[in-house]
Amino acid sequence: GQNIDQPTEMTATEGAIVQINCTYQTSGFNGLFWYQQHxxxxxxxxxxxxxxxxxxxxxxxxxxxxxxxxxxxxxKELQMKDSASYLCAVRDREAGNMLTFGxxxxxxxxx
Amino acid sequence: DVKVTQSSRYLxxxxxxxxxxxxxxxxxxxxxxWYRQDPGLGLRLIYFSYDVKMKEKGDIPEGxxxxxxxxxxxxxxxxxxxxxxxxxxxxxxxxTGAAYNEQFFGPxxxxxxx
Numbered sequence: 001g002q003n004i005d006q007p008t009e010m011t012a013t014e015g016a017i018v019q020i021n022c023t024y025q026t027s028g029f030n031g032l033f034w035y036q037q038h039x040x041x042x043x044x045x046x047x048x049x050x051x052x053x054x055x056x057x058x059x060x061x062x063x064x065x066x067x068x069x070x071x072x073x074x075x076k077e078l079q080m081k082d083s084a085s086y087l088c089a090v091r092d093r094e095a096g097n098m099l100t101f102g103x104x105x106x107x108x109x110x111x
Numbered sequence: 112d113v114k115v116t117q118s119s120r121y122l123x124x125x126x127x128x129x130x131x132x133x134x135x136x137x138x139x140x141x142x143x144x145w146y147r148q149d150p151g152l153g154l155r156l157i158y159f160s161y162d163v164k165m166k167e168k169g170d171i172p173e174g175x176x177x178x179x180x181x182x183x184x185x186x187x188x189x190x191x192x193x194x195x196x197x198x199x200x201x202x203x204x205x206x207t208g209a210a211y212n213e214q215f216f217g218p219x220x221x222x223x224x225x
Contacts, residue, residue, distance in 0.1 A: 004153075008151070033213070033214075040219075041218060041219075042115070042201065042216035042217055042218045042219060043154075043201070043216045044216070045213045045214070045215075048213070089154075091212075096167070097212070098169070099156075099214065100156075100170075101146075101153040101154040101155075102153050103151050103152060103153040104153055
């Protein structure tokens, strides 16, 4: 089975930097995804990591350490529109390459 | 612009009713998925399909069935709805063979069973 943990809620200030952590345990790791989901809307893809290291995409970066079973999503220069839930999902080749999602982290950005 | 659509955004049904949730994608994707999303539990996979007329059980298939008669359409069926099936239902699709098989999600159907 798989276990994916991420904080339930976080609060940050507009213009600041926030790091959302995700830890996982899986036997056949084959990639980690981050999705953003605004309230009442569909999740949208943010990033993908399969090798160790940092992937940067504009204001968003995602980091992976496979040996530690750890990832984080880094959001810089926070904007009010970044208030959303952030979902960490792990793909497991021993589960048919299906995604298993964490419970999501609800981020509130305050002025 | 890629699109996954779901037949209803909100649905209210009574216990024991048969419920159909429809999902259509226009990206010619091979894979389609049904999830339910509940607070604190994240997205949980109910069923998925990797080809027409093919289906596989996900983590929580009990009380649900699916149908995939055409590549673009994947239906979720609640044979006899129960109150514990009140949830947000999300459909997704993805392409086979892509480097990371990103899943594209529909807007969701919020189902309430009374």
